Amino acid sequence: MKRWGIITTLLAVLLAAALFRLAEQRGWIGLGAEAKSVDGMIQEIALRDSGDKPEVEEDQLYKGDLLLVNGDYKIRPQGxxxxxxxxxxxxxxxxxxxxxxxxxxxxxxxxxxxxxxxxxxxxxxxxxxxxxxxxxxxxxxxxxxxxxxxxxxxxxxxxxxxxxxxxxxxxxxxxxxxxxxxxxxxxxxxxxxxxxxxxxxxxxxxxxxxxxxxxxxVGLPHSMIMQRNNLVLEEYLDLLQEKRSISTTVEGREYDVRYYGPEEISQIRLPKNRDYALSGDNRGGLILTVYP
Ligand SMILES: [Zn+2]
Structure with missing residues (x-):
């Protein structure tokens, strides 16, 4: 009986974890009603072909509207x-x-x-x-x-x-x-x-x-995603780092946000025919915001 009890408990835990993961993937939980995570969204955007030359310089990691400056992260001069x-x-x-x-x-x-x-x-x-x-x-x-x-x-x-x-x-x-x-x-x-x-x-x-x-x-759409999900900048940057890409609609216009880790900076391709902004997060990551 004891063994069956353990197995049943284990199965219940696994089922709950699977349901939670599914709910998260479908956007039922975690992000607000209008913010959803979209994997691979950048494929839909025509990207520049720059050959071997990196399009984003390292300096960009410490510039931009999304820099985190707090008791742990000091501003760099270029910030x-x-x-x-x-x-x-x-x-x-x-x-x-x-x-x-x-x-x-x-x-x-x-x-x-x-x-x-x-x-x-x-x-x-x-x-x-x-x-x-x-x-x-x-x-x-x-x-x-x-x-x-x-x-x-x-x-x-x-x-x-x-x-x-x-x-x-x-x-x-x-x-x-x-x-x-x-x-x-x-x-x-x-x-x-x-x-x-x-x-x-x-x-x-x-x-x-x-x-x-x-x-x-911080600029749009970031301020709206933060408000809808009750996140401060520290939490929002953590979310971006975890989700990698978020697509969201503000007043009927769709924005795409993508996070890159420090090791990916040299491979970033920028959108060819859409307006965009780059910002470092002052902790090694880079955020690409593609405007409607
Ligand atoms: Zn103040």
């Missing part, structure tokens, strides 16, 4: 966006947002996306945004770290603010967590490529306490 600019006196970059001081800088490309998002918030009657910080050099972070300490600021080199892709935005109406501005961004930022980087329920993953004011640009 800072090349188009950092002051926001003061440029209404096309500021949108309707106020600024805490006149020295705030950000990637120009990201500031334009931010301004478009703030315009959309205004259509919903949410208008009291105040930007308090954008791009920070390592020297500025060093000063902040010395003044405020490790509980408030990351050591120089380990802050997302060095990328030029992150900004702190508050409300002139009160605490961001309770203000309409904070609630609107938490709900809608993903549609514009931004994510709330340090949510309250992910402090164990990010290692950072809840920061309702800190938003990071």
């Amino acid at each position: 800072t966006q090349p188009d950092i600019t002051e926001l003061a006196g440029k209404p096309e970059l500021l949108g309707r947002a106020a600024m805490l001081d006149h020295k705030i800088e950000l990637s120009r490309r990201v500031a334009l996306k931010f301004a478009a998002m703030i315009d959309a918030a205004a259509q919903d009657g949410v208008t009291h945004f105040m930007i308090s910080s954008g791009y920070r050099s390592e020297a500025e972070q060093s000063k902040l770290y010395a003044e405020k300490g490790g509980d408030y600021a990351l050591p120089p080199g380990y802050s997302e603010h060095h990328l030029g892709l992150a900004l702190d935005v508050g409300s002139t109406q009160g605490m961001m967590a309770n203000a309409d501005e904070g609630k609107w961004l938490e709900k809608n930022a993903a549609r514009y490529g931004f994510v709330l980087r340090y949510p309250a329920d992910k402090t164990d993953v990010t290692g950072i306490s809840f920061e309702p004011w800190h938003f990071r640009y």
